[in-house]
Amino acid sequence: MGNTSPRPPALNQDSVDGVYTQRREDSCQNLSTSSSGRSFASVNSHQSTFSVSRPWSRVSRRRWKESTLTLPYESSKTAWPVSQIESFFLPEFPFRSEGKHFTNLGEINKGAFGKVYKVSDEKGTLYALKVLSKSKIIRENAVQQVKDEVRIQRVCGHHPFIVDCPFHWQSKKRLFIVSNYVAGGELYDLLKTYTVLPVALVKLYVAQLALALDFLHNAGVIYRDLKPENILLDASLNVQLIDFGLSKWLPYGKTTRTICGTFLYMAPEVWTGEEYGHGVDWWSLGVIACVMLTGKYPSAEPDSGQFSTVLPQVGLDGPARDLLQRLLQVKSAQRLRTLRALKNIAFYKGYSFDDVKDRQVNPKELLPEIPEKLGDDFEGFDESFVTQL
Template sequence: MGNSNNKLPLRKSLSLPDTQFLSADGDFMRSKSRSSQRLFKLGSSHDIRKAKFREAPKVSTTQRRIPLVEALFLPEFPLQGDLDELGYEVVGVIAKGAFGNVLKVRREDEKAIYAMKIMNKTSIIIEGAVQQCKDEAAIQSMLGDHPFLVKTQEYWQSKKQLYIVLDYKPYGDVFTLWRYHERFPPVFVKYLVAEMAMVLDYLHKAGVIYRDIKMENILFNEDGHVQVTDFGLAKWLMVGEKTRTVCGTLQYMAPEVLAVYPYGHAADWWSLGILMFVMLAGKYPVDGAENHKLMASKVFEWEFKVPYHLNYQAQEAISRLLTKSPLQRLTDVYELQHLSFFKELNFTDLIERKVCPKDVVPEDFFSLAMTQALENGSCSGTADTDDFEGFEWNLPEDVEPVFV
């Protein structure tokens, strides 16, 4: 069976924006100056008493003041009620996380099923992840129309919670499928990696770094096309810019991220290489470590030997993605599609969904894995923070792990 014990998620809290120094507003200053001039033109104090001034508008004493716990999440999360007030009925739990749960819900007026991510605002504020959650909602709603991304329907806040409503994808995920089959046929991997590469190309050109590629975050639609979800670690980052946040899942992290160096979009392509390796080899290239420092040492010392049973074309693609230097790493979908491993695949037909990943695997390839998962009561993507009790991160003083 698959290496499910090797999943060691690492999160870094994002601090709230620094206080900004505001300069005086130009329109306000001009308005103030004009008012002063009118006042002096009246002349004497007697003239002033004769002048007629407009009464100041009365402020309603009943006007509601917005509490800080609500104002912090505006304007991305508008103020509304709880899920039951908005006509949603809870059907079940899909996954559990540190900030809250992902629920399966039904909208009463449509009878449609959705996935609803509910996050506790107090926990988010304590962990300093306010901007992180606002970015998640903004990015997924603005960029969610791509055929390989899970679409966001709506998002809002109540007094205590944040809510993000997503399309529900009941067709399984890569991790559940991998755990059952242990490894995938190369032709199937070709389709999945090509679709993920097009997702990365789309996000990067839109000024977003994803930072959380892993099997649990890749769902399937009814035809077996990937549906990427969970933008909790995504960040606005223009092409050529760098960030230094240590975050992601430990065994998918690029060397430059593990070393706490400034990194850019190339880190996502390394994670894609790890994903490709795992799906073809049935194991991670580097085993998990007891702490962050040892994990970084393992990655830097590993010679990246590709399993012998893989053909040259697959080995070449993995090697190009798992190049330790981000400057020499493959980071372009155009270059990837011209590798020998992908040459026979028409990327245009794939993104237009004229060809389907389900067509290249046995008919029961998906159903067998889903049946076993349902019988075992397993819940894909479930994260329990207790699994990391006692884990030593060994991070620099200014870097702190946070579970998302």
């Protein structure tokens, strides 16, 4: 009875224990003390005909309890027919799509574990459907990462500048994650078109992203991959934060030291292997603000044995330069890393963050006509920062 397939070769004991810890705790609470033979993972299931007509022997019952409750690789060997590769992704990914049916309207993107499609439901509502390969996720030891991604997006998706994730489920070989469709494209495409954005629009976008980061940090989430490719624009060109694949549950004030992210936007303390906290997201925001204001990336030069940030030599007024210098402090303790501190700098003097949160400012009204020369300068960015630090 149950699955007897071999163990996945790429999983180590630690990762499997991490996947099954919560299931073992939940199963211990749901397990009936009777000898009915019901599945410990589903208290609403009925007795099988076999268990009623021929009760298990005392020895068989003892072996079943010992194998399913103490050995993580044996947890799928129960009266409930769930295969091992399916149980890896429970309870975050159920076995149904909640009665929803989607029509595929074409592929729109590719990722490390699968593809993203534009789909519509029965009412014509558009969504982005991410289809992930279970085998690739297991091979890369990323089971917990994918489960955290969908939980974080589901919990935080009600924020006005974060894309919601209304549906997610699994099949035998794939995971399905449905997010709201954002029609305006990536911030990266807007930067390629305009090279440099108007200061008023930069002020709006930095404020919107800061509100989203503040919300995530207060919810105990560190984002860790803030970049223009992960910032979509809706029909009104307001920002929408997507892709929580590298996000992590991290209580505010705590630290971690996993090296991850995109090199150009990665804070110095991340890729040097030091412990870091939520301040790394504010560094990434500073890099994005620098690109929006100047069309170039920041660089660095040695200063008294240490490195300090050097901004592009372009025309920046005092408040804009002050914003970048505060966000791009190499030493995290000296970096601007709270929404309250951002509101009090000269760049945002007299600015209403309440109007930003309520979407009272229209980004389209802040954009000039598309210039004849497109973003050549942005495409030829300066990589000296990541090569020198």
